[in-house]
Amino acid sequence: METEETLLLIFVAFFTAKVAGEIMERLKLPAVTGELAAGVILGPTLLNLITSEHTFFDALAQLGATFLLFSVGMETKLSDLRRVGLIAGSVAAMGVVVPFIMGYYISVLFFTSSIEAMFVAAALVATSVGITARVLDDLGLIKSTEAKIILGAAVVDDILGMIVLTLVSGTASGNLTVIDTAIVVAEAVCFVAIVTLIGTRVVTYASGKRFVRLEKTRGSWAVHYRTRAFKRDSWLDKLVQKQAPFVVILIVIFGLSAMASFVGLAAIIGAFFAGLIFSDTKETYELEQKFEPLSVFLVPFFFVVMGAKVDLTDFPSVASFAIIITVVAILSKLVGCSIGAAMKGEKTALIVGAGMVPRGEIGIVVAMVGLNMGQIGLPTTP
Amino acid sequence: METEETLLLIFVAFFTAKVAGEIMERLKLPAVTGELAAGVILGPTLLNLITSEHTFFDALAQLGATFLLFSVGMETKLSDLRRVGLIAGSVAAMGVVVPFIMGYYISVLFFTSSIEAMFVAAALVATSVGITARVLDDLGLIKSTEAKIILGAAVVDDILGMIVLTLVSGTASGNLTVIDTAIVVAEAVCFVAIVTLIGTRVVTYASGKRFVRLEKTRGSWAVHYRTRAFKRDSWLDKLVQKQAPFVVILIVIFGLSAMASFVGLAAIIGAFFAGLIFSDTKETYELEQKFEPLSVFLVPFFFVVMGAKVDLTDFPSVASFAIIITVVAILSKLVGCSIGAAMKGEKTALIVGAGMVPRGEIGIVVAMVGLNMGQIGLPTTP
Numbered sequence: 001m002e003t004e005e006t007l008l009l010i011f012v013a014f015f016t017a018k019v020a021g022e023i024m025e026r027l028k029l030p031a032v033t034g035e036l037a038a039g040v041i042l043g044p045t046l047l048n049l050i051t052s053e054h055t056f057f058d059a060l061a062q063l064g065a066t067f068l069l070f071s072v073g074m075e076t077k078l079s080d081l082r083r084v085g086l087i088a089g090s091v092a093a094m095g096v097v098v099p100f101i102m103g104y105y106i107s108v109l110f111f112t113s114s115i116e117a118m119f120v121a122a123a124l125v126a127t128s129v130g131i132t133a134r135v136l137d138d139l140g141l142i143k144s145t146e147a148k149i150i151l152g153a154a155v156v157d158d159i160l161g162m163i164v165l166t167l168v169s170g171t172a173s174g175n176l177t178v179i180d181t182a183i184v185v186a187e188a189v190c191f192v193a194i195v196t197l198i199g200t201r202v203v204t205y206a207s208g209k210r211f212v213r214l215e216k217t218r219g220s221w222a223v224h225y226r227t228r229a230f231k232r233d234s235w236l237d238k239l240v241q242k243q244a245p246f247v248v249i250l251i252v253i254f255g256l257s258a259m260a261s262f263v264g265l266a267a268i269i270g271a272f273f274a275g276l277i278f279s280d281t282k283e284t285y286e287l288e289q290k291f292e293p294l295s296v297f298l299v300p301f302f303f304v305v306m307g308a309k310v311d312l313t314d315f316p317s318v319a320s321f322a323i324i325i326t327v328v329a330i331l332s333k334l335v336g337c338s339i340g341a342a343m344k345g346e347k348t349a350l351i352v353g354a355g356m357v358p359r360g361e362i363g364i365v366v367a368m369v370g371l372n373m374g375q376i377g378l379p380t381t382p
Numbered sequence: 383m384e385t386e387e388t389l390l391l392i393f394v395a396f397f398t399a400k401v402a403g404e405i406m407e408r409l410k411l412p413a414v415t416g417e418l419a420a421g422v423i424l425g426p427t428l429l430n431l432i433t434s435e436h437t438f439f440d441a442l443a444q445l446g447a448t449f450l451l452f453s454v455g456m457e458t459k460l461s462d463l464r465r466v467g468l469i470a471g472s473v474a475a476m477g478v479v480v481p482f483i484m485g486y487y488i489s490v491l492f493f494t495s496s497i498e499a500m501f502v503a504a505a506l507v508a509t510s511v512g513i514t515a516r517v518l519d520d521l522g523l524i525k526s527t528e529a530k531i532i533l534g535a536a537v538v539d540d541i542l543g544m545i546v547l548t549l550v551s552g553t554a555s556g557n558l559t560v561i562d563t564a565i566v567v568a569e570a571v572c573f574v575a576i577v578t579l580i581g582t583r584v585v586t587y588a589s590g591k592r593f594v595r596l597e598k599t600r601g602s603w604a605v606h607y608r609t610r611a612f613k614r615d616s617w618l619d620k621l622v623q624k625q626a627p628f629v630v631i632l633i634v635i636f637g638l639s640a641m642a643s644f645v646g647l648a649a650i651i652g653a654f655f656a657g658l659i660f661s662d663t664k665e666t667y668e669l670e671q672k673f674e675p676l677s678v679f680l681v682p683f684f685f686v687v688m689g690a691k692v693d694l695t696d697f698p699s700v701a702s703f704a705i706i707i708t709v710v711a712i713l714s715k716l717v718g719c720s721i722g723a724a725m726k727g728e729k730t731a732l733i734v735g736a737g738m739v740p741r742g743e744i745g746i747v748v749a750m751v752g753l754n755m756g757q758i759g760l761p762t763t764p
Contacts, residue, residue, distance in 0.1 A: 015636070254396060
C-alpha cells in the first residue's frame, strides 16, 4: 500500500506546514518561515520523514514553485511598469546590480565553481517588499514619496530579478564553451522578448481587447498603449468544457515552463512569464480567485520540501559563510538602492534603501533552480 | 534535470487529457472518456510516456481521486438524504444488491481469488446519473415522477456504493483469518458511523450553527433535524492565515484519508466522507468555488494515469470477460432497480431501471483501490 503512505506523508507535510505558518503569522512573521521550519523538522535534521527517496514530493514542490512564480508574475502588471517613474527604475536597477556583483565577488572566495557563486549572487537579487509595505501601512506612510518609490521599484525588481536568473541558468546549462554559453544566453533573451511582446498581444486579443496606440505624451519615456475592448466572440468562448479559460491558462503555464526548460532555462521562468502576460487579463477571468486554491494547497509543499533539503547538522561547516552572505545581502541592497534614489536627498534615499532590504521566496526559488541543475553544493572554507 | 522532465510530462498529460476531453464533450460524451483515452495513448499501448517508473504520476492520480471523491461526497447532502422517499431508497438498495451479487457470481468463474471477484462486483455498484439527468432535462421530463425517483436514488446509491467499497476493501486488507476480516469490517463500520454522526455535528457547530430537533412529522420515516444559526464566533475565525476554513477542510480531507487507510480501508473512502460531512456547510464556505480549481487541475491526472495502466495489447485475453461483465452490468442494474420501483407500475419501473444503468468514475476509483491494494490481476479463462 505505497500510495496510501503517499497520502499519509502529504497529510503530515501539509498539516505541519500550515500549523507552523499559523504560529509564525501570529508572531508577525511571514508564514513562509514556518513552512520552511516545518520542512527542517520533517527532514533529515530531525524526523527524517521527507527524504530524497520520496520523489513525488519533488514533483509537488515543483508544482508549488510553478504556481508561486505564476502568482508573482501575475502581480507584476506590464501596464503598471509603463507608469513606473525614473527614480523607481534606477532604484530597482542599482538594487539588482550592486547585490549581484558584491554577492558574486564574495562567493567566489568560498566556492570552487563560478557558477555556484553566480547562483548565490542571483539569490540576493529579488526584493520582497511585502513586509515593508505592511510596516509603511501600519505607520500611515503608504502614500508617502518613499512608499511610492519602493512599490514602483518592487515591480521592476521582480522582472530584473527573473532576467538575472534567466541569464544565470542559461550560463549554467551551456557549461562547455563560450560559444555554447553565448547561444543559450541568446536563446534566453529571445525567449523573454518573444514571450513578453507576442504573448501579451495574443492574450489581450484572445480576451476580446485590442491594443490602441496613444499619442506620444510629452515628458513620457515610452510610447503609450492602452487596451480597448471591442465586440468579438473570443475563441475561448467556443470551448465547451467547463472552466475553459482557466484550463487554457494552465496549459500555457506548463507549456511555457516546458519551453523554458527546452531552451536551457529553469522551468519556473516560463511560469513567471506566463503570469506576466496574463497580468492585464486577471480581472476578466477572475484569475486570482481561481489560482488561490491551487497556491494555498501546493505552494506549502515547495517550502516544506526546500526546508527538508536543509540538514542543520551540516550547519557548523557553512555558518561563517551564512553570516557573511547575510551581511552582504543587507548592505549591498541598502547601498545599491540608496545610490539609485540619491537624487531625492539623503534621508529619502536611506529610507528607500532600508525598505528594499527584505528578501523572500524568490531567493529560495533560485536555490531550487541551482539544486535541480546540479550546480549547487556546500561552500568550502577559503 | 529530472524535475524539468517531470514538468514536461505533466504538461503533456494535462494537455492531452483536456484536448481529448474537449473532443468527447463535443461528441456529447463525458469528458472522462477522453481523459481515459488520453491515458491509453500516453501509456504502454502506444507512446509509453507514462509508465510505472514515474511514481509522481501515481501521487498526482491519488490526489485527483481524493478531490474527486470529496466532490462526490459534497454533492451528497445528508439533509437531502432524510427527504428521500421510500421508493427511491428501495430502488437504490436493489440497484446495489443485484449488480453486486450477479457481478460476484459471474466473476468468481473467471478469477482465482474471491477478493478479485468482490472488487469487480463493487465496481458495478455505483450509478452515475449525470447522463440520465441531462437526457431527462433535454426531453423536458426532469420534473416527472421517474426523474424524482432516479435523482433521489442516486443520492442513496453513492453512499451505499461507498459502504460496499468499505466492506470490500476491509475484507481485502484482513486476508488471514475470519476473525481478522471481521475486526477490519467492524472497524470500517465504526469509521463510517463515527465520521458521519460526530463529523457532521462538529462541522455544523464549528460553522456557527446548531442542530435543532423538530417535532416528529406524521408519515415521515425519520426524526427531523434542522440546523439553525446561532450567534457565536467560530474558532475558525480566530485563525490568522488566509483562507483558514479552506485550509482546515483540506487538513480534514487528508486526515480522514489517512485515518481510513490506518483502519485498513481505502484512503479515498475518507475523502468521500469528508465531503459528506461538509456537504451541508458548502455554501457557508463557498466550497464548490474553492475546490473546483483543484479538481479541474488534478482530477484529469487520475483518469490519465488509470488509462495509462491499461495495455490494450492485453485486450484479446480479457475481451470475452469484458463483454460478459458489460452485459451483466447493464442487465443487473436494470433488473434490480426495476424490482425496486415495481410498486409504481411496470412502465415507471422500467424507465427508472434504464435511467439507473449508466456508471461513471466511481467504478474506476474501485479499480484503483484494488490495484493499490495489489488485489487485482488479469482474469483467467474458465
